[in-house]
Amino acid sequence: MSYSPLLTDLYQLTMLAGYLEEGMADKPAVFDIFFRHNPFQGGYAVFAGLDTALGYLENLQFTEDDLEYLQGLEIFRPRFIDFLRSFRFRGKVTAPPEGTVVFANEPLVTIEAPLAQAQLVETALLNIINFQTLVATKGARIVHAAVDGTVLEFGLRRAQGPDGGVSEARAAYIGGVRSTSNVLAGKLFGIPVKGTHAHSWIMAFPDELTAFRAYAEVFPDTCILLVDTYDTLKSGIPNAITVAQELRSQGHELVGVRIDSGDLAYLSREGRRMFDEAGFPGVKIVASNELDEYVIESMRSEGGRVDIYGVGTRLATCAGEGGGALGGVYKLVRIGDRPKLKVTSDVAKATLPDRKRLLRAVAPDGSFIQDVLCLADEDIAPGATVYDPSNPLQFVAIPQQARFVEIRGVVMEDGVRTAKSPPSLDEMADRSRDQLTRLPQGCMRFINPHKYKVSISAGLNELRLQLMDEVQRGYK
Template structure:
């Protein structure tokens, strides 16, 4: 089954049809996908969503049923429908690997091909990459707050629909989550699945102890008991310890207890004391209940003893300051071999023209120094002078001892994949490694360090030339 051609905004189709009528559809064009502001008022983002985006592009075509629907709209002519019947995406895509730590205002994914085909895929690329990058970033922040604790994604029931739930599970594990409660995501993406029982399980039995015994009897080697249905410290924990003793006598061990309400820092400290005193130092403590990076950081600051954090709503929906949506954009930067840029009264919305490289300056110890955006034909080297993209009067010189690494690679060539898909574990490890190599302070939640993204002198000059050209043309009108 092919991906839906009509998973797009109407204006992509009207522009595609318009380009065809004006004999522009086949012109070579280049589009950059990037975002303008780091999410969550933070210091970075984690690139995610590339694999599903490539899978969509590789098999994209317009089905007979979709053509029938478009014919019913009365907007398009037969020439356009003939074009759609033979349409295949034959473009080329350059992008960093998933899990790469990236920053605002640098080209992440670049699509080249005919104007009609690379224009069409704007909406779907933004839909996939914006959301998964946002969730992967949120997961990385939460995992940083959790320290040595594990993070499990629990967000399916609060996610934006079934597809949003699957995408969130995938992206969360790229960002560092160790598993998910979403069983379909576990099957589809080969993720560890985790879970326990609900309060309704306890309420379905005559009493809490009976409920715990019944659950442990079915799952003697994987039981996680939810201890806050009635009273966590006076009922739930004592009953869980009783069942833990009974399991041990039968040659099994209780895996964990779960806290889902109340003062989690205090309750986890008390639970740890009670479990240790009873001889169950191996039983882990899992906590849930509207957790995010701020709450988790607070719990740890207060001496909480939580081993596993089940994070649902605020991870799957990427809730928080600067969350909700990534705000990625997809802009034309070259057509027919000529660089193009958007010139606007808002400097933050001006684009960087031309086909470009995205380079990362790496120090001798492996630490990341800054990123540089330059033209494809640039031969940048250590010691070069680079410029602030929003204030060309601000410049800096790259250190003499750095090496420059191209962050991107060709992942789709003439519509065909250039490499096999990576396991999510490899993406998660890349994310972990990249975050560890960032300058100190980039991962702070409050006033994070500003990681520099500069442009080369040739790119600055090209941009200035195009601005002067546009300004001159406006004055002549």
């Protein structure tokens, strides 16, 4: 999927024009993408969107039509238009693999490039990474709530536009939602496509049973019937049982039924009982209608017997407490040979300067202990003292038996991907599933989750305090 270089905010272009006039366009710069709070008031996030972002960077180029439009705005000088004509991204990108579990205040993606190149890509990268990481996280939460149930994504009609619908299906897959109703996403990404039929199919026929029979005749081996158009228990399921018997007599089996309204926990329990008593224990019960992790968890606690959860609106729009947007930001951490940070009166909100490594302390059993940020050239080993980034007076020692794992690696050099081929979506989804099982107990809780510790090294702590002091003394 390609994106226009005009997918940006105007101020990125005005800054580029200013950098060019000031002779700063080629000055080396380093930017970090990170978010300040875990989404959904949860205990983690699932990183996604990297492959899409790298594709954007690789193909970044202004067309003559783009340049003609910018010239028509009458705010840019001819020299700047000529500069854009040969503009390409030739920078370095460091990031974790997609599907990696990440946390607030950790650098997800680091861009190292001439200042003009690094500045222009801010808006598009945030758009891609913020949305897909948010969706992957929501998907992981929903899959966790479903436990051993299957989750089907069908949020296209409620997604944020066509591109949002496609990106959402991709990111949800990374979070563990491994099928979609979105046919285009199926084609582009190889995601299995699933679906049933709408209420309009039932209403288009003289009666419900006729509609069921017609659908079963067309799709005898993949038949899932929507049973709540009129009355789920008095009409829909009895008619579905009749069709199931007819299919079996012809050598086929009814795959399942979908319930899209009403008390889903109660209706799924009763539906399971009715199918079991009729001799169809293999018929799957699909539930849909404004589902999310909280509704699914509630249904399960009430004894619901749902096999497949169809999740649309609340996944596609990332609805819920702390949802709606990830809030990722893009901050300058080094320019030329000088580390930089954004300073506020609250040390907890000051950014972390300079190039950094992101390490994960892992216990002998493979479980995650905590993450540590250190300077790129800083040596750190188990037993080291690390500091709370929001309160430098609080510190702990990394257990001696732990080992450190590098979370990120270089994924693009000189504007070209370092990997010959990207990992598959299945590899990304498997990584997410595996890493979520390694989190400390309580991190997966929906309400008041355990707070996973992210610390900074002694060297990074010292540099940040030094730079803050320099800035503050400069204003006295």
